[in-house]
């Protein structure tokens with residue numbers, strides 16, 4: 644466990660308590676889902692068409708940073724077509740046999756949700772794309788010359804894959820998905836609606852200003868909006884009259900070190916390391932991760948996308964670079980030789 648997993652209100656991981664809370668607030672239908680209008684419309688067409696044909700919908704790949712609603716969408720898909728949902732994740736499928744065991748339990752029309760699908764092992768990926776294409780796989784039993792392939796027929800089913808890194812999926816697997824959606828960060832107005840909806844479900848009094856304050860500090864992410872709401876609720880109940888308003892929201896979020904732009908300790912640590920320890924970069928991702936005592940993946944998948952979106956950090960072929968806006972946000976003087984101007988910005992998955 645790292646410093647940031649322990650108690651950060653906006654950390655990527657979810658505790659059991661968080662998961663129960665999230666489950667209570669999860670939209671159940673596409674109509675209840677707020678934002679992601681294009682994805683909603685496209686997906687609704689895919690599902691309606693499949694229902695009309697009486698067939699399983701195409702396989703669906705959802706990509707985007709954590710907390711934007713990939714699991715929620717998978718649950719909605721299963722709900723809208725009245726199909727059972729089976730949940731698993733890439734890290735749980737390390738051998739082809741793990742996947743074969745799951746596939747052998749599939750019944751017709753099931754939705755199989757694979758979270759973090761980019762973290763499956765290569766042999767399992769190969770087995771999966773055969774199953775997605777042909778609804779049939781050969782399960783190899785035994786080793787060496789005595790090995791035999793036993794065919795396993797699988798009834799039609801739908802895979803919903805979720806990934807924070809679509810670029811890491813091998814082409815043949817990506818090509819098996821008939822519908823791919825890239826989820827983007829939410830606009831403040833959408834987050835405000837999400838906060839209002841959650842407050843209603845939790846029976847909380849909330850003012851317009853209070854909701855706006857929370858939405859504005861939620862890093863474009865519904866999961867964070869709901870978590871911040873929970874912290875402000877605690878504050879309002881203990882130190883106020885229970886109403887979530889601008890004053891309680893500001894005081895609570897300052898207490899939890901969430902700044903007005905929504906940056907948390909990890910985001911600020913990354914920016915500080917970049918600016919103070921490495922003179923603004925360029926610096927390699929691994930070095931940056933070590934400097935903030937965090938996993939490479941967490942820095943890359945949790946902190947960076949939002950910092951890039953805010954225009955504070957650029958991913959360049961030579962490493963990560965702080966922009967002048969980052970120095971300004973930290974209240975540091977922008978160095979005269981700020982490197983960003985000389986580098987071509989590249990937001991792709993580049994390492995160093």
Ligand SMILES: Nc1ncnc2c1ncn2[C@@H]1O[C@H](COP(=O)(O)OP(=O)(O)OP(=O)(O)O)[C@@H](O)[C@H]1O
Nearest residue numbers: 665668669676677709710711712713714715865866
């Ligand atoms: N569009 C939305 N409208 C309302 N609430 C949402 C929306 N998207 C997500 N949420 C809420 O945010 C929480 C997190 O969503 P979800 O678990 O689906 O994210 P995720 O993208 O699967 O994240 P991860 O990849 O980290 O598991 C859920 O509790 C859900 O209530």
